[in-house]
Amino acid sequence: MRQVNVALGSRSYQVYIGDGLLAQTGSYLRERRFADRLVVIADTAVKKLYGAKLVGELESCGFQVSILEVPAGEEHKSLDSAGRLYQELTAVNAERMTPILALGGGVIGDLAGFVAATYQRGVPLVQIPTTLLAQVDSSVGGKVAVDHGQLKNMVGAFYQPEMVIADIGTLKSLPEEELVNGLAEVIKSAAIRSDSFFSFLEENIDRIKSLDAGILEQVVFESLKIKAGVVAEDERDTGLRHILNYGHTIGHAVESVSDFEIKHGKAVAIGMVAAARIANKLGMLDDSEVERLKQLIEQAGLPTKLPEIGVEKVMLAMQHDKKVQAGKARFVLLNKIGDVVVTDEVTPSLIKEVLTRNEPA
Numbered sequence: 001m002r003q004v005n006v007a008l009g010s011r012s013y014q015v016y017i018g019d020g021l022l023a024q025t026g027s028y029l030r031e032r033r034f035a036d037r038l039v040v041i042a043d044t045a046v047k048k049l050y051g052a053k054l055v056g057e058l059e060s061c062g063f064q065v066s067i068l069e070v071p072a073g074e075e076h077k078s079l080d081s082a083g084r085l086y087q088e089l090t091a092v093n094a095e096r097m098t099p100i101l102a103l104g105g106g107v108i109g110d111l112a113g114f115v116a117a118t119y120q121r122g123v124p125l126v127q128i129p130t131t132l133l134a135q136v137d138s139s140v141g142g143k144v145a146v147d148h149g150q151l152k153n154m155v156g157a158f159y160q161p162e163m164v165i166a167d168i169g170t171l172k173s174l175p176e177e178e179l180v181n182g183l184a185e186v187i188k189s190a191a192i193r194s195d196s197f198f199s200f201l202e203e204n205i206d207r208i209k210s211l212d213a214g215i216l217e218q219v220v221f222e223s224l225k226i227k228a229g230v231v232a233e234d235e236r237d238t239g240l241r242h243i244l245n246y247g248h249t250i251g252h253a254v255e256s257v258s259d260f261e262i263k264h265g266k267a268v269a270i271g272m273v274a275a276a277r278i279a280n281k282l283g284m285l286d287d288s289e290v291e292r293l294k295q296l297i298e299q300a301g302l303p304t305k306l307p308e309i310g311v312e313k314v315m316l317a318m319q320h321d322k323k324v325q326a327g328k329a330r331f332v333l334l335n336k337i338g339d340v341v342v343t344d345e346v347t348p349s350l351i352k353e354v355l356t357r358n359e360p361a
């Protein structure tokens, strides 16, 4: 088991990372003197896989547990779902000190987190992420939200959990596509902050893909150390935290033009390679480093090129992005693997050129 501390003063918390940690949840909660009544929120699929196991473990530690269920899928990360959960929380007599345990991927983490932030003006939150994406990214940092209208994460808050328990063992049941999706954020973390972690990924990509528990534990640990370090310096996303958006400026546009058919991880992978080629054209990132990034992304099973969805549409979608200020898209660019700058000086014509030619550097 490894631990990462998210250092946020009086709101600091621990992330526990290890194989089989679901079985430790009760004792971790007891150590922190949590209230005897708990509510678990899970999606239907995750509840079926791990709900009974978690509830049984908590009950054996003397907790009284209710489990609430939400259908799986991004379309349920909504105010409607939140509204239904508020009613169900009331029905099970959840009170101000009743912790909510978010058991699942990023959708449940964001939705249950949003509900925890708002129900009775905020109840304690514990994140128990079960996808690679949620373990390396969404469960840490305190961004909670629901989608609204056509816009993702439109309504939300910054609300830090009391604790995060990442059981690597739960990744064994994850569909390959979801594992690969999470790998995009892992590669992103290494690319922006750590050449040595990037080399580790290059050396171990096959063992990662074959779900070697020891290697996965290290991957989640290293990724979270990077995320926790950035969040500790810029909790509210006013400066440094922007670097976590590497590959996301183009990535978000690709996602939305494809009507979310292209999953987030794949879109970010395309965005990371495009941003690397932009940096290369600006004389920042060497050819060999662009090639390293491209190769690792390919070996992870992620795309490196924009599919036939229309460069013009992607350009237009970028203009609507949250990260666009005064009409200029903000880009995170690599100087080298492990080192980035944030700039709004990338011209639309350069973006277009890189996306249109869509070729290796």
Ligand SMILES: NC(=O)c1ccc[n+]([C@@H]2O[C@H](COP(=O)([O-])OP(=O)(O)OC[C@H]3O[C@@H](n4cnc5c(N)ncnc54)[C@H](O)[C@@H]3O)[C@@H](O)[C@H]2O)c1
Pocket: 043, 045, 046, 049, 072, 073, 074, 077, 104, 105, 106, 107, 108, 110, 130, 131, 132, 133, 134, 137, 138, 139, 140, 141, 142, 143, 144, 152, 153, 170, 171, 172, 173, 174, 175, 178, 181
């Ligand atoms: N808050 C943040 O900082 C942050 C960061 C990145 C992404 N996000 C959000 O995260 C969401 C995406 O999260 P996600 O990719 O985890 O998707 P998800 O929560 O939809 O999970 C993907 C699928 O995997 C299933 N699943 C989950 N755990 C499983 C397991 N162990 N075994 C088998 N199946 C399992 C789920 O039922 C679901 O069908 C998006 O809504 C995104 O906006 C938030």
Ligand SMILES: [Zn+2]
Pocket: 185, 248, 264, 268
């Ligand atoms: Zn992302």
